[in-house]
Structure formats: structure tokens, C-alpha cells
Amino acid sequence: MWRVDQVFLARSGVRTEVTASLVNDRGGLRNLSVxxxxxxxxxxxxxxxxxxxxxxxxxxxxxxxxxxxREQAASEQDQLVRDFTLEDEFLDAFEETLQEIRDRMR
Structure with missing residues (x-):
């Protein structure tokens, strides 16, 4: 099974590109972009x-x-800054979706 490790955001015109970096227990790494x-x-x-x-x-x-x-960061320090509010938004939506999927499978 995979787990989300990091999420990167980049503005693309009036849209936002989101890349989720996934890892597994065997050291595997893959990215999903939307x-x-x-x-x-x-x-x-x-x-x-x-x-x-x-x-x-x-x-x-x-x-x-x-x-x-990195392209969206205004300074080197910005590259290190985590957005805790967006982390909460991501986790809440992720957990809600997983719960909906589990409910449908019952």
C-alpha cells in the first residue's frame, strides 16, 4: 500500500497543478499529478x-x-515553508473520500 508523503502546488494560469508524492514500505516512490x-x-x-x-x-x-x-516560492526560505492549513484540508478530504469508498463497499 502507498501513503501520501508530500503534496506540491503550482499555479498554472487559472488552474492549480497538484502533485502528490507517494511512498510505500519497500522504499518505492511515485507521483500522481492532477x-x-x-x-x-x-x-x-x-x-x-x-x-x-x-x-x-x-x-x-x-x-x-x-x-x-520552487517556481512559486519568492525566496529560498519559502521553499521550506509548509502550509498547515492546506495540510488539514488535504487530510480531511482524503479521509472523507476513503470513508465514502468504504461505505459503498459494504
Missing amino acids: VAPTEDPAEAVRHAARFVAGKGNVSSARNARVRWT
Whole structure:
């Protein structure tokens, strides 16, 4: 099973590209990208969380870090800054989607 480790946001015109970096217990790494049809970062991470959780083989997003990509950072320090509000948005939407999937499977 995979888990979400980091989430990167990048503005693309009036849309937001969201890339989720996934890891597994065997050291595997893969990325899932989705373009959210919004400029609003909170809605974009919710959109991405629903997309990632719907893949079916991603079990957790706990402790996932959300950051803007290097191109969006105004300074070197900005690259290190985590957005805790967006992390909460991502985790909540991810958990809600997983719960909906589990409910449908019953």
C-alpha cells in the first residue's frame, strides 16, 4: 500500500497543478499529478485528495506535507515553508473520500 508523503502546488494560469508524492514500505516512490480547475489552493488540495484517495491503493495521508513548488516560492526560505492549513484540508478530504469508498463497499 502507498501513503501520501508530500503534496506540491503550482499555479498554472487559472488552474492549480497538484502533485502528490507517494511512498510505500519497500522504499518505492511515485507521483500522481492532477490539475484542479480552480485558482483557490484549498479547493485544489481537496480536489487532489479526492483524486488520490479514489485510486484505491493509497491507504494514508497522515503527516503529508503541503508546499508550493520552487517556481512559486519568492525566496529560498519559502521553499521550506509548509502550509498547515492546506495540510488539514488535504487530510480531511482524503479521509472523507476513503470513508465514502468504504461505505459503498459494504
